[in-house]
Amino acid sequence: MSESEGNASTEAIHAEQIHKRFGALEVLKGVNLSARKGDVVAIIGGSGSGKSTFLRCLNCLDHPTSGSLRINGEEVRFKPDGHGDLAPASRQQIRQLRSRLAMVFQNFNLWQHRTLLENMIEAPVHVLGVPRKQAIEEGKRLLDRVGLNDKHDAYPAFLSGGQQQRAAIARALAVDPLAMLFDEPTSALDPELVGEVLKVIQSLADEGRTMILVTHEMAFARDVATRVVFFHNGVVEEEGPPSEFFSNPQSERLQKFLSNFN
Amino acid sequence: MSKTDTTENTSSALVSAPSQGSSVRLTGWLILIVAAAAIASQMRWDWIMDYYPLLWRGLVTTIILVIVTSVLGLLLAIPIGLVQVVGPFWLAWPAKAFCTVIRGTPLLLQLWLLYYGLGSLFPQFPWIRQSELWPILRQAWPYAVLGLTMSYAAYEGEVLRGAFAGVGKDQLDAGRSFGMSERQIFRRIWLPQAVRRAMPTLAGETILQLKATPLVATITVLDVYSAAAQVRQSTYLTYEPLLLISAIYIIISLGILKIFSRFSSSKQVRLAG
Numbered sequence: 059m060s061e062s063e064g065n066a067s068t069e070a071i072h073a074e075q076i077h078k079r080f081g082a083l084e085v086l087k088g089v090n091l092s093a094r095k096g097d098v099v100a101i102i103g104g105s106g107s108g109k110s111t112f113l114r115c116l117n118c119l120d121h122p123t124s125g126s127l128r129i130n131g132e133e134v135r136f137k138p139d140g141h142g143d144l145a146p147a148s149r150q151q152i153r154q155l156r157s158r159l160a161m162v163f164q165n166f167n168l169w170q171h172r173t174l175l176e177n178m179i180e181a182p183v184h185v186l187g188v189p190r191k192q193a194i195e196e197g198k199r200l201l202d203r204v205g206l207n208d209k210h211d212a213y214p215a216f217l218s219g220g221q222q223q224r225a226a227i228a229r230a231l232a233v234d235p236l237a238m239l240f241d242e243p244t245s246a247l248d249p250e251l252v253g254e255v256l257k258v259i260q261s262l263a264d265e266g267r268t269m270i271l272v273t274h275e276m277a278f279a280r281d282v283a284t285r286v287v288f289f290h291n292g293v294v295e296e297e298g299p300p301s302e303f304f305s306n307p308q309s310e311r312l313q314k315f316l317s318n319f320n
Numbered sequence: 321m322s323k324t325d326t327t328e329n330t331s332s333a334l335v336s337a338p339s340q341g342s343s344v345r346l347t348g349w350l351i352l353i354v355a356a357a358a359i360a361s362q363m364r365w366d367w368i369m370d371y372y373p374l375l376w377r378g379l380v381t382t383i384i385l386v387i388v389t390s391v392l393g394l395l396l397a398i399p400i401g402l403v404q405v406v407g408p409f410w411l412a413w414p415a416k417a418f419c420t421v422i423r424g425t426p427l428l429l430q431l432w433l434l435y436y437g438l439g440s441l442f443p444q445f446p447w448i449r450q451s452e453l454w455p456i457l458r459q460a461w462p463y464a465v466l467g468l469t470m471s472y473a474a475y476e477g478e479v480l481r482g483a484f485a486g487v488g489k490d491q492l493d494a495g496r497s498f499g500m501s502e503r504q505i506f507r508r509i510w511l512p513q514a515v516r517r518a519m520p521t522l523a524g525e526t527i528l529q530l531k532a533t534p535l536v537a538t539i540t541v542l543d544v545y546s547a548a549a550q551v552r553q554s555t556y557l558t559y560e561p562l563l564l565i566s567a568i569y570i571i572i573s574l575g576i577l578k579i580f581s582r583f584s585s586s587k588q589v590r591l592a593g
């Protein structure tokens with residue numbers, strides 16, 4: 059951690075040599091990735107290349123087998139979890155870090171038993187300790203921002219996928235995160251609903267939000283990302299600024315991968 | 321014993337019935353009232369005034385038994401269901417065994433084993449006879465409460481096991497990803513979603529619980545059924561007391577449905593997958 063100590067104020071996420079094994083299957087084979095504040099890092103790669111697993115290791119939803127992780131300049135402390143992986147050593151610390159890294163899931167994962175507004179205030183009130191009234195104000199404002207003005211009291215199951223995903227993004231914003239982790243936010247949507255969600259993500263990029271975005275939307279990655287990372291077989295095969303990355307891919311694998319999208 | 325695999329169908333049918341058309345319900349009521357009036361006018365009902373206090377006492381006992389044993393049973397059912405989903409085997413296994421044994425044997429047998437077995441074992445220990453609890457343990461109702469509670473806990477433990485397992489891991493991961501503690505996740509996401517899933521089944525099961533209560537008459541507890549039985553013995557009337565308590569059971573059942581439908585309609589939720 060010594061070499062980038064000086065950047066601590068601009069660095070948001072720094073992951074080093076992340077390994078993850080599920081039984082005999084080694085899904086991540088030493089991934090290095092970092093993001094500075096304001097970066098939009100797009101992760102692309104084939105199915106099963108470990109993109110989701112990596113994202114889930116960043117907030118310890120999955121326990122990495124080995125590696126080190128620094129969030130906002132703070133080293134995540136690990137201890138062996140007894141199953142051969144690393145569990146967070148301090149529950150306090152990991153809960154605090156998780157609340158700073160809001161995640162947006164492929165299947166939205168809004169809490170089904172709560173209205174949208176209740177979904178919005180859950181984490182602010184019960185994790186961050188924001189006064190309820192203030193959380194409600196903020197929740198309403200964010201739902202309005204993603205175009206759900208008339209859906210505050212609706213239950214998630216009554217909404218379209220696009221509406222649910224926009225609500226899920228608003229829910230992530232409600233904790234005013236240091237960085238947002240998106241795992242294929244549009245993959246579960248009907249094609250005609252993809253645009254409305256991408257528009258919201260675009261607006262977040264425009265206001266300088268730090269994001270790590272796993273996606274299959276190449277055109278969007280090109281537009282929105284400050285850096286693109288190609289995962290292959292559990293390692294970062296290639297990375298670079300979008301202009302070069304897409305127009306001049308170096309590795310054969312990336313060339314082949316990108317050719318699938320043209 | 322009275323609870324069968326059809327429970328789920330029965331209960332969901334019962335719960336959804338009110339919404340399927342109030343005209344059907346109204347016609348039903350009308351027929352019932354006319355028939356009841358016709359029958360009632362042919363029968364003797366003067367005994368009600370004499371036996372009113374007895375019947376009232378029995379009714380109160382029945383209602384309290386249903387409420388107390390359902391609430392206690394449900395509180396027990398939550399951990400019984402939960403440990404079978406996430407618990408270590410040394411908790412999951414006994415919970416499973418408990419459910420299997422209780423559900424696999426007649427409630428009548430359980431009540432008798434508790435009352436005549438346990439109840440007659442206790443006096444052989446002087447320290448129990450001398451304890452503060454003895455005046456309570458000498459009575460029949462603790463065994464009725466225990467038996468009915470265990471029965472409800474076993475059936476609902478099984479129902480909740482399914483309900484807990486049915487809540488998607490994604491829902492819990494969403495909680496974790498925002499830094500909620502495991503305890504908060506359980507209290508604020510997992511449990512409420514599981515209970516909501518189980519609600520329609522629980523309504524039906526609670527009616528079955530009501531209909532199981534007459535068994536306590538066999539261990540000398542005076543519920544509304546045994547009150548009616550006493551009336552029959554002393555008045556030699558065959559049908560009237562039975563008809564009266566049938567009506568009472570129906571009314572309590574409707575009350576149970578009403579309570580449960582209030583619970584589930586206050587939160588109009590359609591739980592996905």
Ligand SMILES: Nc1ncnc2c1ncn2[C@@H]1O[C@H](COP(=O)(O)OP(=O)(O)OP(=O)(O)O)[C@@H](O)[C@H]1O
Nearest residue numbers: 080083085103104105106107108109110111112242
């Ligand atoms: N909990 C788990 N237990 C066992 N294997 C798992 C688990 N989670 C993921 N895997 C395996 O790890 C590999 C990588 O999965 P991952 O979901 O990270 O891929 P991905 O890059 O996100 O793919 P996709 O584009 O399909 O989402 C897959 O082979 C998957 O089967």
Ligand SMILES: [Mg+2]
Nearest residue numbers: 109110111242
């Ligand atoms: Mg994935």
